[in-house]
Amino acid sequence: MDIRYVYDSIHDGKDEILDKIYKKYRNDFIHWAMQRYNISEHDAKDVFQFSVIKLYENIVNRRINEFKASVKTYVFAIAKNKISEIRKRNAKWVFQADELIKDDLYELLDWHAEENYKNDLINRLNEVLNRLGKPCSEILKLFYYHNQSLHQMAEILSYKNVDSVKTQKYKCLSRLRKMFDNEIKGE
Amino acid sequence: MGGESFEESVNRFDEALKKFRDEEIKFRIIHKSDLNHDDHYLMLSYELIKYAGRIDLLNRFRETDQSMSEGTTLKSKLFSSWFFRIAALAFLAFLIGQIFTPVREDGSINVFEQFFEPYVNVAYGTYRSTDEKNALQDDEIRLLKRKAYHAYDKADYRQCILDFEKIPEDKKTLADYFFAGNAYLAMGDAVSAIAIFEKLKEVDDVFKNQSLWYLGLAYLKSGEKKYAIEVFEELKSSKSVYSNKSREILNYLEKSF
Structure with missing residues (x-):
């Protein structure tokens, strides 16, 4: 399976290709990472999950310029870099996927020195986001995570036109802002 | 940026996002000396939404894991039945036959x-x-x-x-x-x-x-x-x-x- 095929599939909205990649290379990766890096099966699985997520993000954000490699090589290379990065950074290695996906948030909340406080804040704000409910959570994720254009979103969510989606997105962000403010003021 | 409405801040943020997706946007926004409250809020929201999207994918993979392990359990149940034991013996006999066959196909590993x-x-x-x-x-x-x-x-x-x-x-x-x-x-x-x-x-x-x-x-x-x-x-x-x-x-x- 080559990167170009996966890239085109995801940009055509066929993101089920990710499940195929996951199933196809998961066991190979676990076997390889356990032998190569002497890590547990559980850690290897978590790093693999993180790496497939990264592959997806690199594709939707158009961060892939080299299409010659196979998907297997690409995902394994992401994982390899991540394992080296974790080992260099931490005396105590953390491979849990739930932690790995918080990386960017941790960086953003850097001014809060206390790790427990950061974790607590992330969990609470994530709860707020969940309370926002549909269609807002869906709209915001489509735009800010899946990098869909307003035009694509209008099609996916059956909105009349691009302006309606844009207005709805703005209302959702305003609502979320009020909810965040209430949550943080209530500390 | 003074007196900018929240709606204008959102539009400016979305434009910046389009241009400097991810890593660069943090740099552009966080390191601005005139960083305002809206920018802070939008950046935090963006990262949290990204995190929520990642959780969705993670949950999807965990479901796949579960279905894969159920598949393995089902396979082991099938193998415990007599029918599959006989089938496995037949397959083994076929494999032995293949080994003693003078001309056989090689895979890429053999090459x-x-x-x-x-x-x-x-x-x-x-x-x-x-x-x-x-x-x-x-x-x-x-x-x-x-x-x-x-x-x-x-x-x-x-x-x-x-x-x-x-x-x-x-x-x-x-x-x-x-x-x-x-x-x-x-x-x-x-x-x-x-x-x-x-x-x-x-x-x-x-x-x-x-x-x-x-x-x-x-x-x-x-x-x-x-x-x-x-x-x-x-x-x-x-x-x-x-x-x-x-x-x-x-x-x-x-x-x-």
Whole structure:
């Protein structure tokens, strides 16, 4: 399976290709990472999950310029870099996927020195986001995570036109802002 | 930016996002001296939404894990039945028959084993210090390189890699990478070997054809025949000893699949 095929599939909205990649290379990766890096099966699985997520993000954000490699090589290379990065950074290695996906948030909340406080804040704000409910959570994720254009979103969510989606997105962000403010003021 | 409405801030943020997706946007927004409350809020929201999207994917993979493990349980149940035991015996008999059949088809792994031979060490771990301040560190590096190449000569590829990985990146030569790629491949770690040879073929003129040859073999080892063929085709038209070898392996691949 080559990167170009996966890239085109995801940009055509066929993101089920990710499940195929996951199933196809998961066991190979676990076997390889356990032998190569002497890590547990559980850690290897978590790093693999993180790496497939990264592959997806690199594709939707158009961060892939080299299409010659196979998907297997690409995902394994992401994982390899991540394992080296974790080992260099931490005396105590953390491979849990739930932690790995918080990386960017941790960086953003850097001014809060206390790790427990950061974790607590992330969990609470994530709860707020969940309370926002549909269609807002869906709209915001489509735009800010899946990098869909307003035009694509209008099609996916059956909105009349691009302006309606844009207005709805703005209302959702305003609502979320009020909810965040209430949550943080209530500390 | 003073007096900007929230709606205007959102539009400005979305425009910046379109331009500097991810890493760069943080830099552009966080390091602005006139960072306002809206920017803080939008950045936090963006990261949280991204986190929520990642959780969705993670949950999806966890469901797949569950269905895969259920599939394995189902398989083990099937294998415990008499029918599948008999079928397994029949399959075993078929496999034995195949082994004693004079002509049989080889997979890409077999072709790999037939053609792969680690490149003979012609580099040796020489390293000359140019900086007196770093003399001690240079001594350590020289020692590590010597150990790595010594292990390579003794075909102790695991030790060779362990020593190679301890050498700082900026002290590794292209030749060091080339031999490390060979060591990975000899250990059966085709993925690491591919990563090295892919890079070398772009930057190294001295080892270019050699790197292409081992890249093709690494692709064979990882079962990616299509990429292996592409590499050997490229090498076939080169003016090097690998041209004939590539022709030979391509003929072999054509016959054996």
